[in-house]
Amino acid sequence: MMSTWKSVLLASAMALTPVQAFAAQEDPEADAAAVDVAADIEADEAAAASAARERMQREMDEAIAFVEKIFDTSDLPPVEPARLTLAQTTTAALLPTGSLEKMMDNLYGKMFSTFLNELNGSSDLMISIKTGVESEQVAALDDKSKEAIADLFDPHRKQRTDQITKFVRPLISEVLTDIEGPMRDGMAKAYARKFSADQLTSINAFFSTPAGRSFADESLALQADPEIMLAVARAIPPMVTKFMDRAPELESEFKSVDLPMERQLADLNEAELKKLARLLKTDVKALKEHRDMWNAAAATEAEDVDDAEEDDFTYDRDSWSEADRQRVEALEAAYEEAYSAAYDARMEAAENARKNKSRKPST
Known part of the structure; x- marks a missing residue:
């Protein structure tokens, strides 16, 4: 159809x-x-x-x-077959069939159902979108009224939601089951390299006990337990705040390491361009064309910025305070002086290089 x-x-x-x-x-x-x-x-x-x-x-x-x-593993030593066999027993206990689906249920089950409920038409947002009534006004309604409004738009919304779950859930289960096999293989190799044969034997012995089996069955799913997820989520804001508080300190530390700016294609001299061309197995002409293209784009962008500044009165120096104007002019003067000094230094270095080359005896 x-x-x-x-x-x-x-x-x-x-x-x-x-x-x-x-x-x-x-x-x-x-x-x-x-x-x-x-x-x-x-x-x-x-x-x-x-x-x-x-x-x-x-x-x-x-x-x-x-x-x-x-995560290149080509330089790792081969796994001992005996240890790999023991590790396969370990990972089979830690990752039994269906464990990934169980973990995903913990992590996304409630989220998925909440998402579907938001889309089924009875949420404040969806009613507001469909009717044009402000969401605050919709939020003041009781649940029974919201359900009745949603039913007016889609009497079959529950069946529609059930269809999504019915058709999508089996595919998710199938995909997660497909992943489990390769994941077990990778875990087995990692465990075989990490633990000795005696350690793996002891771990497997524990997993063969009732407590060990229970631990192994739940260990992966527990990583997505609501208690853990909530605790981690609550720990994130203080972590972000700490980074923000340390930003000035980090900035000063970075500035204390006086490294030259990363060079661009436009900063390379003729000899360096030839070397780069050899390394890339290309010709200098192509590199220069690419360099000139970027230079032209940068010039156009600079012109656009200048035009924007001309249109914006805030860039008019007459509108600045005396202190701001003096600070800008002092920095501009320092920039021009530094640029001139850098240019002179480059020219002097190039001249010295030419002199040194002319002094070397020809072979």
């Missing part, structure tokens, strides 16, 4: 067809035109879906390659 939006497109196309095409219903060209429109829509949709899938696959491949680069 064609989707609603496809039907709308087809109907729109047919509406634009001359009236004569509909007057002669037996005209095969009219039928062919409608079929062609539908086929074009189907083909466009298929092409767009295929392109989107290919793009997504490329992005996922790039992301995986980046992760593999960060």
Whole structure:
């Protein structure tokens, strides 16, 4: 069956067809035109879906390659088979089938149900959006009134929500089960490298006891327990505040390390450009074109800023206080002096380099 939006497109196309095409219903060209429109829509949709899938696959491949680069294990020693076998027993206990789904239920179950409830039409926000009545006024209504309002718009909203849960939940379960196998394999290798054979044997012995089995079954899900999640969430604001309070101290520490600014392509001399071209296996001309393109873009941006400043009276120095104007002019003078000194130093260094090169005996 064609989707609603496809039907709308087809109907729109047919509406634009001359009236004569509909007057002669037996005209095969009219039928062919409608079929062609539908086929074009189907083909466009298929092409767009295929392109989107290919793009997504490329992005996922790039992301995986980046992760593999960060967590490269190629330089690690091979895992002893005996220890790996013991570790597989350990991880099978720690990550039994269904444990990821259990953890996700703890973490997102309530969030998912709350999200669905917000979308089912009875929330203050949705009623306000649909009716135009301010959300504060809607919030003052009792729940029974809100339910009645939502029922007016969608008498089947509960069934609609149930459908989402019914159709999406099995897919989530399937995906999480698919992840568990590779996750167990990775955990087994990590445990085999981290713990000795004796330690793994002791851990497995504990997991074979009633208390150990209970601990292993719940250990992963407990990481997403509401108590833990709430405690971590409450600990974040003080952490953020601490970073903000330490910002001036950190800034002064960074400034105390007098490192030169990172260089850009425009800062490289001819010899450095040639070296860069060799390393990149490209030519100097391409690098210079790229450099000049960025310089032109920067100049355009600077012009835009200047234009904006001209349009804004606050950049007019006559509108500044005397103290602000003197401070700006002093800094500008210092900048010009420093720039001039830096330029002179570069020229002197280049001249010295030429002199040193001319003094070296030719071989």
